[in-house]
Amino acid sequence: MTDTIAPSTIALRPDFAAIAEWIDPGAKILDLGCGDGSLLRYLRDTRNVFGYGVEINDDNLLSCFRNGINVIHNDLEAGLSSFASDSFDYVILSQTLQAVRNTEGIIQEMLRVGKEGIISFPNFGHWKNRVQVISGRMPVSETLPYNWYDTPNIHLCTLGDFEALCQQCNARILERSVMNNHYRPVNFLPNLRGMLAFYRFESRD
Amino acid sequence: MQDSKSVGIVIPQYVQIDKPLQLKSGLSLDSYHLVYETYGQLNAARSNAVLICHALSGTHHVAGVYAENEKSIGWWDNMVGPGKPIDTNRLFVIGVNNLGGCHGSTGPASLDPHTGKHYGASFPVVTVEDWVETQAQLAEHLGIEQFAAVVGGSLGGMQAMQWTLDYPEKVRHALVIAAAPKLTAQNIAFNDVARQAIMTDQEFYGGNFYAYDTLPRRGLRLARMLGHITYLSDDSMAAKFGRSLRNGELSFGFDVEFEIESYLRYQGDKFADLFDANSYLLMTKALDYFDPAGSYDGDLNLAFRVAKANFLVISFTSDWRFSPERSREIVKALLKNELNVSYAEITSSHGHDSFLMTTSCYHQLMRAYMDNISI
Numbered sequence: 231m232t233d234t235i236a237p238s239t240i241a242l243r244p245d246f247a248a249i250a251e252w253i254d255p256g257a258k259i260l261d262l263g264c265g266d267g268s269l270l271r272y273l274r275d276t277r278n279v280f281g282y283g284v285e286i287n288d289d290n291l292l293s294c295f296r297n298g299i300n301v302i303h304n305d306l307e308a309g310l311s312s313f314a315s316d317s318f319d320y321v322i323l324s325q326t327l328q329a330v331r332n333t334e335g336i337i338q339e340m341l342r343v344g345k346e347g348i349i350s351f352p353n354f355g356h357w358k359n360r361v362q363v364i365s366g367r368m369p370v371s372e373t374l375p376y377n378w379y380d381t382p383n384i385h386l387c388t389l390g391d392f393e394a395l396c397q398q399c400n401a402r403i404l405e406r407s408v409m410n411n412h413y414r415p416v417n418f419l420p421n422l423r424g425m426l427a428f429y430r431f432e433s434r435d
Numbered sequence: 436m437q438d439s440k441s442v443g444i445v446i447p448q449y450v451q452i453d454k455p456l457q458l459k460s461g462l463s464l465d466s467y468h469l470v471y472e473t474y475g476q477l478n479a480a481r482s483n484a485v486l487i488c489h490a491l492s493g494t495h496h497v498a499g500v501y502a503e504n505e506k507s508i509g510w511w512d513n514m515v516g517p518g519k520p521i522d523t524n525r526l527f528v529i530g531v532n533n534l535g536g537c538h539g540s541t542g543p544a545s546l547d548p549h550t551g552k553h554y555g556a557s558f559p560v561v562t563v564e565d566w567v568e569t570q571a572q573l574a575e576h577l578g579i580e581q582f583a584a585v586v587g588g589s590l591g592g593m594q595a596m597q598w599t600l601d602y603p604e605k606v607r608h609a610l611v612i613a614a615a616p617k618l619t620a621q622n623i624a625f626n627d628v629a630r631q632a633i634m635t636d637q638e639f640y641g642g643n644f645y646a647y648d649t650l651p652r653r654g655l656r657l658a659r660m661l662g663h664i665t666y667l668s669d670d671s672m673a674a675k676f677g678r679s680l681r682n683g684e685l686s687f688g689f690d691v692e693f694e695i696e697s698y699l700r701y702q703g704d705k706f707a708d709l710f711d712a713n714s715y716l717l718m719t720k721a722l723d724y725f726d727p728a729g730s731y732d733g734d735l736n737l738a739f740r741v742a743k744a745n746f747l748v749i750s751f752t753s754d755w756r757f758s759p760e761r762s763r764e765i766v767k768a769l770l771k772n773e774l775n776v777s778y779a780e781i782t783s784s785h786g787h788d789s790f791l792m793t794t795s796c797y798h799q800l801m802r803a804y805m806d807n808i809s810i
Contacts, residue, residue: 258773282770288796291779295803302766302778312767 244413245426246272249322249348252405252430253277257319260284260343262306262336263326266293274299281318284310307331310339318344325373325426327351327392328383337399341433346404350428355388355421358411372411373425389421396431405430439518442474445499445509447539450576456534456568459724462559466548469573470539471495471531474515475523477577483810484579485521485528486570487511488587488594491662491718492710494538497530498523513793520801525810526583534569535561535717543713544645554713556642561717563590563725567597574605583808584608585744588790589757590718593725596765599742600727606744608808610801613754613790615761616735616768617726622756625665626719629658633712642713651712656703658715663702668753668786735768745775747804749797751789752782777804 246269253259257279261270264283267290273279283301285291294301304312307330321344323336328351330336340347352373353359359369368378376383387395389408396403408416408424416424453466472495477484487497489510498509498516515521515528532540535558543558574582585606587595592614599609618626633639636654640647664672676695691697731737746769750762759780769776781797783789789797 280773282776288782292796292799292803295777295800295807298807300775300777302770302776303780304778312763312770314771317771 243268243272244409245324245350245428248407248409248426248428249273249324249350250276252348252428253279253320256280258317260310260313260318260321262310262321262323262340263329264294264299264301264324265290267297267299267301269322269324270294270299271297306336309335310343313343315342316345320344320346320348322348324348324350325352328386330385333385333395334399337395337401341399341401341431346430346432347401348428348430349392350426351387351392352383353389353408353421353424353427354386355390356411356425357422358425360422371425389424389427392427392429396429400434401431402434403429403431439516441508441512442499442516442523444502445472445474445496446502447472447495449539450573452569452572452576454572456565456572458559458565459562460560464534464541464559467534467541467569469495469531469534469541469569471529471573472497472499472509473530473577474498474528475526477527477579478810480810481579482581482583483526484574484577484582485526486574486582486585486598487515487521487528487530488566488570488585488591489530489533490587490589490591491715491722492706493591494536495530495532495540496538497528511791513791514798514801520798521586521805522802526805529573529577531570531573533561533566533718535714535721537711537714542711543642543717544711553643553645555645556713558713558717560720560724562721563593563597564601566594566721567601570594570598571602571605581605581607583810584610584805586610586612587614588612589614589787590722590725593722596727597725599744599746600738603741603743608747608804609744610747610749610804611762611765612749613751613757613762613787614748614765615757616728616764618723619761623723625661625756626723629661630716630719632657632661633716636712639712642716644712650707652707655710655712655715656700656707659706659710660699660703663699665756666787668755668784670753670784671786674784735764736771739768739772739774742769742772742774746777748776748778749790749800750778750780751785751787751797752780753784754787754789756787 255277259279259281261283264285270283284304286305321340362369407428408420409426410416411425447470451468456464496509498512501507517524532538535542543554547554585595585598592611595609595611598606633654636651638649639651679694727738728735748762750759766778783794785792
């Protein structure tokens with residue numbers, strides 16, 4: 231396999247490192263909305279995982295091919311019927327939740343297909359977003375770089391919102407980590423100071 | 436855009452194989468020959484060989500041209516060549532005419548050494564498994580122990596799959612394009628109408644038309660016209676022909692009026708002169724019989740349990756003869772077996788024939804995948 235991603239690019243993705251920390255070496259992974267495949271590639275190179283990405287966009291698909299990762303061209307909204315129940319150690323949804331239409335459906339599917347789910351998303355409750363809303367405008371930030379009229383992000387939420395949804399979907403949260411806008415861990419007032427949230431969860435059933 | 440060009444002038448080669456071939460039907464052939472072409476150079480490690488399997492009407496002439504005929508361009512010349520997605524600067528590519536075909540390999544039009552007459556109707560029915568066995572004999576002849584990739588579209592994709600089941604150690608990558616794990620009843624029905632068209636032609640003489648110095652041209656022509664309709668999509672036919680009339684007005688008769696009629700008749704006529712009717716019957720039967728899950732109670736997951744190759748599966752949105760759903764069945768079984776697999780569903784309006792087109796996304800993905808194959 232040829233190398234196309236420079237190590238420096240990976241160093242700029244502390245969110246990848248946060249997810250990798252939770253992954254057991256050699257695990258079997260499904261990465262939903264895998265983009266150009268760089269997370270899966272990173273996990274393959276650092277955690278020796280075996281896995282597949284799921285992606286709908288043609289350009290991203292091509293990047294995945296170039297990155298030498300397995301990728302399945304599939305619309306997440308159509309469910310994960312190609313994948314058998316309990317067939318993965320981890321099902322990851324990295325910064326994609328906010329763009330998914332059928333949010334509950336995808337969480338149910340993650341719980342069905344994987345032993346554990348990992349979801350990361352931009353925290354809408356971050357103080358910078360709150361300040362912009364209070365000042366009368368929709369937020370535009372590092373993690374939410376779009377204007378309200380052209381954003382693919384249709385389901386934004388806060389830490390509190392997500393945790394309530396997990397409850398509703400019968401998902402037990404196993405671990406949470408939160409990063410501020412300098413990608414440093416946040417322990418105090420996470421829903422206000424956290425920019426990116428990471429959750430690891432499993433089914434209560 | 437990388438610089439890509441033709442492999443240039445190519446010369447077919449022949450291999451005579453005297454090892455008896457036990458066929459799936461129970462019959463056997465004592466000996467046979469295969470015609471093939473190669474492009475690029477086999478490297479010292481013999482690790483860069485790629486086998487291209489052809490579809491129903493394909494041949495060993497995959498790329499390049501013949502010296503005496505500049506129009507004789509290989510059927511997948513847009514895919515195979517120096518700087519092309521299957522890059523002959525790096526890979527040693529082999530095209531072979533399948534046993535039972537009519538382009539140089541032993542087939543119904545060949546002379547049976549036992550009788551000195553054309554095999555005709557006595558040529559045994561061959562299957563995808565039988566073809567893989569003959570291709571393995573060719574690989575041995577060429578000194579290739581393992582293919583970097585086996586690649587095929589449609590019926591060719593079925594051969595690529597079969598390779599991973601019969602010779603799991605001999606295929607590193609299988610590229611299965613516009614294929615299916617088995618034909619549907621509708622597909623078999625189309626094939627049977629085509630066969631009936633041929634077999635009910637009075638010039639067919641039960642398959643022994645060679646002895647009567649004639650051809651079941653009308654039957655073959657109809658078979659091809661029917662097949663051709665199913666390889667295109669409603670949209671692509673509408674875009675290319677619509678309801679255009681050849682003479683601009685209705686003639687209130689039964690001669691050729693619409694452009695589509697003219698096109699299909701032309702395609703049918705051309706094919707009827709080039710293709711052997713018995714070979715057509717054999718090729719359609721091989722399609723009908725292909726069903727690797729058949730020996731496992733219909734469980735495709737079990738069928739693929741022996742496979743070890745890495746897979747690329749590609750389908751095309753407008754292909755209704757081998758629809759994306761059928762490719763996803765293959766992908767599902769590969770996923771179940773935890774094999775390396777990537778799957779792409781290409782947006783294309785050209786129907787089943789899309790796999791022969793140069794759709795940019797399709798060729799880019801093919802190139803990216805092939806470039807990542809280590810040799």
